[in-house]
Amino acid sequence: MRVGLGIDVHAFAPGRRLILGGVEIPGELGLAGHSDADVLAHAVTDALLGAAGLEDIGHYFPDTDEEYRDADSIGLLREARRLIGGSWRVGNVDSVVICERPRIRDYRDEMRRNLAQALGVETGRVSVRGTTSEGLGFTGRGEGIAAQAVLLLESC
Ligand SMILES: Nc1ccn([C@@H]2O[C@H](COP(=O)(O)O)[C@@H](O)[C@H]2O)c(=O)n1
Numbered sequence: 001m002r003v004g005l006g007i008d009v010h011a012f013a014p015g016r017r018l019i020l021g022g023v024e025i026p027g028e029l030g031l032a033g034h035s036d037a038d039v040l041a042h043a044v045t046d047a048l049l050g051a052a053g054l055e056d057i058g059h060y061f062p063d064t065d066e067e068y069r070d071a072d073s074i075g076l077l078r079e080a081r082r083l084i085g086g087s088w089r090v091g092n093v094d095s096v097v098i099c100e101r102p103r104i105r106d107y108r109d110e111m112r113r114n115l116a117q118a119l120g121v122e123t124g125r126v127s128v129r130g131t132t133s134e135g136l137g138f139t140g141r142g143e144g145i146a147a148q149a150v151l152l153l154e155s156c
């Protein structure tokens with residue numbers, strides 16, 4: 001077994017859609033990024049790549065490459081899963097999104113389904129939770145969203 005950790009942060013930006021775990025959340029400020037800025041999908045992708053001992057997300061999907069402008073980050077997670085190859089399967093993923101809003105609980109099951117599908121596992125193996133930072137720091141001031149994920153790989 002191997003464990004991986006992924007952490008990502010994106011700042012809010014006007015004129016952007018908010019995509020978290022592949023779910024478009026209406027009525028909220030979006031996040032700045034070269035891709036769709038799906039901070040949760042990025043954290044899970046880096047946890048997956050880290051568990052496999054590979055390079056990081058920016059290595060495989062550079063933010064200087066026009067191919068990844070506004071890219072669907074769930075699609076990038078699926079691509080990263082392909083890079084891992086067939087000798088590993090995902091045991092489970094746990095993840096936390098840190099923001100004052102939106103309330104992640106309202107969307108978490110759809111996020112879990114999207115992430116699980118990209119990873120090729122049952123939804124029950126993927127957890128997503130939200131927490132505020134109680135008004136403290138950049139997330140507390142509503143400047144951006146942070147996400148963290150841990151992922152276990154099991155050999156097949
Ligand atoms: N963005 C968020 C923040 C919180 N939640 C839910 O509320 C619970 C309490 O959060 P605290 O930060 O006040 O501890 C948390 O356990 C979540 O159920 C959320 O869904 N999305």
Ligand SMILES: C[C@@]1(CO)OP(=O)(O)OP(=O)(O)OC[C@H]1O
Pocket residue numbers: 008009032033034035036037038042057058059061062063064068076
């Ligand atoms: C997937 C990528 C592609 O540009 O997305 P970005 O929106 O640039 O987000 P970031 O988390 O800063 O870096 C990962 C990038 O590789």
